[in-house]
Amino acid sequence: MSSQINFKHLVNDENRMCKIVLAPFNGGQPHGGVDLGAEYMMKHGLKQQIEEILKWNTEVLDPLNGVNLEQLKAEADEQEKETKPKIKRADFVSMANKKIYETCKNDISKGEFQLTLGGDHSIAIGSIAGLLSRYPDAGIIWIDAHADINTVNTTESGNLHGCPVSFLANMDRKDWPKSFDWVPENLLATDKIAYIGLRDVDAGEKKILRDNNIKAFSMYHVDRYGINSVVEQAIAHVSKGNKDCPIMISYDVDAIDPEASVQCTGTKVDYGLNNREALFLCERICETGNVVALDVVEVNPSLGADETEILKTVAMGCSIVRCTLGETLL
């Protein structure tokens, strides 16, 4: 079955291309293992599924290839034992994101789909900045249990996977470490993002969401209005009246309920999306024909209690990709 969807912004003939950007990076949070997420999804057959089931061509891009991530992380940690900075491994996170940004910006063309496989959610600084270099007016739908909008000043944990949206929106830029100077200015307007799935939002983040009037659908809204209405409202909000507005999904698998399928993730929170809600929103956003990019992040195979837990989480990551690229139930 090739996808029946007309991807309005992409090449739709037999040359249809999905560029798979590997982002095996774990420096934005404390756990090892989230760097294995991309590799496990690939081992699960993701590339073949995209090619054989959905009939896309694929090409793998590996921006962090040749970078000794383990060593750089160890060095950063060693140094920070003494300096104890408020945000952790800033220069390391910046370096990795700059590479991801440059690959997304320079090695993916406008008619090609951008699929980035994390890695922790800090990698969205690079992937989204890269996407916005091609589609400056794209809307971002951020699927997550967390808002990831702490600034360098509000973060309580110091983990940069809790901060990518504030970097994309240039919040508190004057207080950023110098290494983040490469992040373009005027990148993401706060009215071009909508969240779905939130249920663990820090006090400082709640204030930022309110003060900036950012569209956020928590699990309360999913329960109250149902996933269909929530997705429709999110699409409408980020599209700003443009029925052809390009849309990117940044999908943290911790949006999904741990009991339903996603146990293997670093910051899991109960009472999340069920499996159908999790995939429906990808199917629906795909159906608009406007989707141009997807991140799948925070798959951490090393946090599984057994093989079944790992398989369920990894398989869900792959399903998210297929549903976004046009897989349908019928």
Ligand SMILES: NC(=[NH2+])NCCC[C@H](N)C(=O)O
């Ligand atoms: N991408 C994630 N899993 N983010 C979790 C962030 C948790 C918390 N709000 C923090 O800033 O540390």
